[in-house]
Amino acid sequence: MANSTIEPKPESIERVASVYKKTESISETARQTELSTTKVRKILITEGLWSSPRSEQIRDLVDQGKTPSEIAEMLGITTVMVQNYLPYEKGLYDEPDKTDTAIRSEKYRERNRAYAQKTQGREQQKLEGLGTGEEHAPSSEKKQPLFAMHLHLELHDSRLDAMNPDEAKILAKYGAVKKSISRDVIVPSSLALHQLHYLINVAFGWTNSHLHNFQLPQPMFDTLTSGKFVEIAPVYGYYLQFPNTTFNDAFWDDDYDENKSPRTWMRSKYLKQYRYEGLSEYWIENQAEILDMAKHLPILDVDPLSQPKQAIPKKVKFEDATLQDLLTAIVFDSGMPDGLKESRRLSEILSLDPISIESAKAAALETDTSSVSLYKQYRDIFVTEAQREDSSHNDAAYSRAFRQIESLQKETEPRTVKPITTELLYTYDFGDGWQVDITLVEEFGRDNQRVDDETAANVIATRKPVCIAKDGLNVLDDCGNVWGYIDMLHTIHEEDKEEAIQMRTWARSQGWTGRDMSPKQIL
16 A cells, blocks of 8 residues: 555645634634644645744755755754644645544543443452553652752753844843743652643743643664664653554643633642543553554655655655654654653653663663554454444443553553653744753752752652742743744834834733743742
8 A cells, every 4th residue: 555645635724724814823723623733734834824934944945955854954953843844745644534533532531431430339340451540650650769850941042142142132131131041940750741841831931832842862862763663663652752643632631721820720730740641652552553554554655855856756665664764754643753752750761870872772672562462452442432423332342442451551561761861852832943951950869869958858848849040031922932032022122112012912912921030939
């Protein structure tokens, strides 16, 4: 089966274009059209309705015949980020109607709750594989002693000594920046990457309104994913997260209550104990999703963008393809396969004494894959029954399959995951392209060592993160990265009164006040 050029349905394209012209908002368009924000943005780029300086720059380089890897090297970004800014010009990993029929998290939760209510009085039967109903995290953190970590979070491209003197002057004078826009925080080692996402949003002034991911330093990622993709697949669900088009539950914890402020809601995410309640991040689910891709795309049309327009892409069997082949042949609709698994705890990723990436890869590749085919069988039954109309839905088969996949998810989850790096990259809003460099500065109480720092000791005792230093005011959503933020500050403080009022009014509508805060108030 050749990889056909499957694009979004014409009616979807028309609907997205129509809604976006009215709302001028990607997130609102995604909500109204019931499509992912990734797909909406891709459609808008393809239709010429949305662009950014970065997307235009990448498109110009593609038109010059540059390959994605060449563009990435020229611009100092990852190859995956290059793909994020390109229109639909190649095969889309999205079987016909698959995204439209993806199993929504709320749908399977509702059915599982209904099943649990029916069986509350029958626990004595001890049905094989029956879940307890408790919340579980695919993590080994429960067995590790708690300690504290000092993280330095710095906005990429915000260092005054690396920018134009005029821009640096504006950022220093009106943005209260001394060196760079940064935050220093002490956090518990039990904090999951997903919780760190919310903390970063609060710390810098964003509102969780855009897509994001965490990435390893590029050389480490390249080592971890080198080789034939089918052979390195076990690293997904171990350290990395493979895009999931089946359960579509990336937003499993999106329970925002409009009666609360976004800041209050986001704070609740990292102040309470983390429990992962989705399905997509489990190791065995990652393996099943990769098997699905191999089944539906056995032959890949590789590297159409690296050849002259008249050239014919080469055909590569899935079992012979590398990750780079997948990236150049496929548009991943539900995220890119370069992000870290966000249910991983910080103690499983960051360390001042990490193991080598080669050792980490070897450990991941030793994971027992013998249960994957059985899991896939139960998963297929579960998905089939979940998609049936209520009148033909087999509740017993659905519930039995759910219990089995839940059981296998927990049984096969890696138990000892060792940290591999001192640095991470967090990206927020792939349009504006905000990036935060995350550096582990110090560890307190690791391996049960004595903790003399009072603040760190309190973080360990309470599990509550604290900001200990800051540089610069908060930024805001949709202003165009650091350069747009500088332009906004210039307009507010140095342009004519009418323009300044309009800009300040817009900034306030985004939640920006321009008020300075002490480090203690940040989180």
